[in-house]
Every structure is written in structure tokens, then in C-alpha cells.
Amino acid sequence: MFLIYKIIMYKKSLIIYLFFIVSVFGQEKKWTLKDCIEHAVKNNISIQQSALDSQTADINYKAAIGDFMPNVNASASHSWNIGLNQNITTGLLENQTTQFTSAGINANVPIYSGLQNQNRLSRARLTQTLSQLQLAKMKDDIALNIANAYLQILYNKENLKVQKEQLANDEKQYTKIDETVKAGSLPKGDLLDAKATVANDKQKIVNAENTLFLSKIALAQLLQLDDYKNFDIAEADYAVQNYSVMQEAPETIIDKAKQQRVELKIAQANVDIAQKDIKIAQGALQPSLTGFYSFSARATYSDRIVIENGMPVVAGPLPFFDQLSQYKGHNFGVQLNIPIFNGFASKYAVDRAKIAAKRSQNNLTLAQQELEKNVYTAVSNAKGAYNNYLATQASLDARKEAFNYAKEKFAVGMMNSFDYSQAQTLFVNAQSNFLNAKYDYIFKVKIVEFYYGLPLTIN
Template structure:
């Protein structure tokens, strides 16, 4: 009996696990942001740019190291050749083997290698800032899309509530028409109102689906049909950041935001490019070293006999010849630039232009940041006023609708006018929801410039 209970219990847990696995788990805002930061294509490209910058630094470090190259060759000479032993021209086949090692190192080149290394460090820093900015932008976009989904969800509920109310009103109207209390025209108006409400529900559901699809595509999800967000009820509140003066928020943004850091880093990199270009005006000193050896497979003269003929013997062993014929060469090479087709002067001129562009870009980045911060503050305060006004309007529309219901019950208002009052009340509810999420997002943008992470306090 216990075994049967255990089997049934185990089967139930298994079926429950399969059922839970098959259902799509609702995503929270933090899960959406974290997933986007790990899987977004633009972020992956920025990460590859960072890796490329790190490889460029290795190139800059490699410029300080000596170049070392080995070489070896083996050749056959067939036909009429000079016999290196006798000095005579003979038809013969000779073989030669040679090997060598060469190295050179830059001792001084106008500090170009030093400045290239410093520039590569700045490039890595700039790539890191670019990656951070990309993550911030993706996080903001995800938060905006997520809040849009939540707004559409609440809007669907409002439209469904209106439909349910109008359906109840339609049922009451049918009873009043049957009793002869009101005219049949009121019933037709009520039926038309219910039909219009159903269309609004369908439109709201379609808008909700499209907003989910947009968020799923932003997250690079393949299974967007089963994607859904977790239900959340964010309550707007007065952000302490809005109590700060605009100048304080701008100053904080200049410290925190990576846009200015990118501009400053690019300016410093342009200054290093100019130094590299100017370094080409200076002389360069290079040290070099070479080692070589060779071997021949020809007979050797070891003496002369009594008749004056050469006494020949075979070649020495390969390694003995390598040891006997080895040689070294080393020294310093000085190169002084005199005329190179204006290439150096043109490179310096281009670097100066790039430097000026970087200065302008930095100034523009500062102006853009100030404008964006002031715009964000203005938008957030405007959104707060709109939200408060929408709440006031909702309260008024609610009272008007309740008053219209009382008048309709005593026959002082027809169903069309009642439907109009309810429509205005529903629109006021939708406007409160819209302004609420609009305020939440715009406040988040201001806090974002103030250095508060996107998903915090949300």
C-alpha cells in the first residue's frame, strides 16, 4: 500500500514538473535587463571591439621587442659551373647549404612606440566606456518597453471592465424595455455600445501582444509567443532626485555618464596620434645582429703530388663545415628623414585636424549632455503634473458617471448619455495609467543621469 502511494505521489510530482516546465515563466524587469545585457547583438559587438582593442595593445607592446628571423636554403647548380676547388669551368652538379639568423631592434624612433602603447591603453579604456554606454542604452530601452507592456496590460483590464459594465447595463436595459419603462431605441444604443466595447478590448489586446513582441525582439528571444512579463503594480512617488537643482544633476551627470568619458578619452588618443606623427620627423636608431654559416658538397684540395696535380678528397661533414664557416655581423643603423614625399608633414596635418575634431566632439558631448539632462528634468516634472491632473480628472469623471447612473435609474437620462459618461470615465482611467507609466520612466531617466542604476527603485 505504501509502495502504491509512493508511485502515485511520484507520478503526480513528475506530471506537475512537466506541466510547470511547459509553461512560460513570466519575466521580471531585472530578468529582462540581465538577459538583454548577456544576449543583445549590439553588446556582443561592443565586447568584440573591446577584444580587438586589447589585441592592438599587444601589437604596441610587440613594437618594443626585437625581430628575430631564421633562414635556411639548399641549392643545386647543374651544368657548366666553376669548380670552386680548381677554378676551372666544368659540367658538374654542385650543392650548397646555408643557414642564418637575423635580428633587429628599434632603439629610438622619436618615442613613437611609447606613444602608440599609451594610445592603445586609451583605446581599451574608450572601448570599455563604449560597452558601458551600450549596456546603459539597452537597459533603458528594455525598461521602457517593459513599462509599455505593463501599461497595455492595465489598459486591457480597464477596457474589459467597461465591457462588463456595459453588458450588465445592456441586461438591465432589456428588462426595462420588456417592462415598457424605456423606449426600444435605448436598447439599440446599449447594444451598439457593447459592440464598440468589444472592439476596444480586441484592439487593446492586439496592442498588448505587439508590445510583448517588441520587448521579446529587443531581448533577442526566439519563442516570443510564450513570452510574458510578471504582473507588477508600480506606484509613482516623488523622486528625491527631482528635488535636486538642475545644475547639481548636470554636475553629477558629468561625473557619472560615460558619454563625456568617451569624448575625453578620444581626445587624449588624438593627442597621442599627433605625437606619433611628429615622432617621424626625428632620426631613428636601430640595432641589428646577424649570424650565418654555409656548407658545400664539393671535393677539397688537400695537396699537390709530384707531377703538380691536385690531390682531392671529399667534403668535410656538414656540421664541421657549419662550425668552420660561421660568421657574425652586428651594428647600429641611423636613419635621418630628409625628404619623403611630404608623407610625414601630411600625417602631422591630418593628426592636427583629427585633434581639433576631437576637441569639438568633446564640447558637443558636454552640450548634448546638459541639454539631455535639462530635457529629462523638464519631461519628468511635466509627466508628474500630467499624472496629477489625470488623477483629478479621473475623480471628476467617476463622480459624473455615478451621478449619471443615478439619473438613469430614475429615468432622467437615456442610455446613450449614460454610455457617453461611462466612456469618458474609462478614458480617464486609461489616461491615469498612461501618465503613471510615462512619469515612472521619465523619472528613471533623470535618476539614470544622476547615477542611479536602471532597475533600482522601480
């Protein structure tokens, strides 16, 4: 009996443990904004593509270092000569087969090439920096898109709650009207109006749920997620705060943006790269000096004539490695190349590089102007959104009071159901407008904070 009791208790403990595991791990993950941004940085395809560009820049930098190193190549060949050849013994032409083996190694090292290698190395280093800046900008752009999509889901969630609250209120009101109609205090038309209102509320909920689902899909796609149905974000009541950045003058925000925003750093890096391209092109107009060295050895398999006791005698070929040692040779020196005329190709290359440099400088100026315009626009939009937020808040307060007054009048029979429904609809619309203005203002403040150099968070 004791053994049976232990088995039963063990099974119960196992069931409780399994239930705990399922309940804990079966819960859907609620994504915070930080979770979304961190996941996108690791998994977004556009960011991955930009990261590959950064890796390519690293390889190009290593290749530029390799330009300073010698080029070393080895070669070897073995050939057969079949046909009419001179017999070294008789001196006559005969059909025969001869073999020949040769091997060698050569190396050359650049000594001076108009400082092109040095400038290419500097350019590769700048390209590394540029690719890292482009990767950072890609992450910033993705983070902004995610923040916008995240706030859109929050708005849709709260809007859905408003619609459900309206439905709950209208269903209660429908029940009361139904009782009153049955008692003969109200006409049946009021009940039909209430029924139509409830049906309209349900339709609004369906539309709100569909809008919420679509907004979740939009964010899930940014995160490269496939499970749209189970994707959801953490719910919280994000209230409008007294954002310190909105107390700053636009000029102060612009100064901070010029110091931190990668757009200007990218434009400046392109200017620096264009300057290096000019120096590289100019280097082709200068003389170049190269050092070289080569070693070679050969061997043949033909008979040879040797002198023994004053008489020529036909002997076989020397051993292979003895021939390689005997017929080896070294060649080394320096080579000077002086460009004289190549159809103005080098000159035109310099001219094109200078034009590209001017274009890069113009792009830098445009980037500075664009940044200033974007900051002014962001600040102006945020201030306008705040004024709209205050206006919708005042409208909501007024509509709420009007709706409460309408409820009191309707309760005592001083207002018909149609007018009551209209008052409630205006109140719900005011709630929706207020939520829209609220999240619109929060996002536009985040854009201003983004230019000011603050991280993308929602408190």
C-alpha cells in the same frame, strides 16, 4: 496483496511527483525589469559587438607591448645549380650539378624611434579605456530602451484591464436593459444601443490585446528571445512616488552627469588619443636607432682540392656539420636613420593629427553642451509629465463622479442609454489617459535619475 498495495502506492507517488514537476516547471517565467536588463547585457547582439571591439583593443595593447621586443627571424635554403660550371679539378667548363646549403638567423631591436613605441603603447591603453566606455554606453542605451518597452507593456496591460472592466459593466447593463425592455419600461432602441456598446467594447479589447502583444514582441526582440507567445513580464502596481531626484536643481543634476556620464568620458578619451597621435606623428621626424645581429653558416656538396705531400689532390666535400662550423659568421652593430626629406609626408601627417585633435576637442565641447541640453530637457519633460499626470488624475476623479451620478440617474430612468454610454466612454477614456500619463511620468523620471547616476529600477 501487500506487494500489490506497495506498487499502487508507488505509482500514485510517482504521478503526484510528476504532476508537481510539470506544474512548477511548466509555469511561464515572469520577467522583471532587472531580469530583462541583465539578460540583454549578456545576449544583445549590439552589446556583443561592442564587447568584441573591447577584445580587439586588448589585443592591440598587447601588440603595442610587442613593439618593444626584438624581431628575430631564421632562414634556410638549399639550392641546385644545373648546367655549365667550372670543374674545380680540370678547370674546364662542364655540364654538372652542384648543391649548396645555407642557414642563418638575424635579430634587430629598436633602441630609439622618437618615442613612437612609448606613445603607441599609451595610445593603445587609452583605446582600451575608450572601448570599455563605449561598451558601458551601449549597455546604458539598451537599458533605457528596455525600461521604455517594459513600461509600455505595463501600460498596455492596465489599459487592457480597463477595457475588460468596461465590457463586464456594459454586459451587466445590457442584461438589465434587456429585462427592462421585456417589462415594457424602456424602448427597444435602448437595448440596441446597449448591444452596440458591448460590440464596440469587444472591438476595443481586441485592439488592446493586439497592442499588448506587439509591445511584448518589441521587448522580446530587444532581449533576443524567439518565444514571443510565452514571453511575459511580472505584473505589479507601480505607483507614482515622491522622487527625490525631482527635488534637485537642474544644475546639480548636470554636475553629477558631468562626473559620471560616459558620453563625456568617451569624448575626453578621444581627445587624449588625438594628442597621442600628434606625438606619434612627430616621432617620425626624429632620428631612429636600431641594434642588429645576424648569424649565418653554409655548406657545399662539391669536390674540393687539398694539398697532400705538396701535390694538389681531389677530395670529397667536408662533412655537413663540419662545414657549418667552419663557414659560420657573425654580424652585429647599430643602425642610425636620419629622416631628411620624404616629400613632406611626415610633416603633413603631423598637420593632419593636429586637425584631428582640434576636431576631438570640438566634439568634447559639443558633448558637454549636448549633455547640458539633454539634462534640462529631461527635467523639463519630467516636470511637464508630472503636471499632465496631476491633470489627468483630476480629470479621472471628475469623470468617475460624473459616471457614478449618471449610473444613479440611469437606474431611476432619468437618463437614456445613449447619454449613459457617453458618460461611461468619457470615464474609460479618462482612465486610459491617466494610465498613459502615469507611465510616461515614471519613464521620464527614470531618464532624470539615469543622468543623476541612479540605477534603472522601478519600485
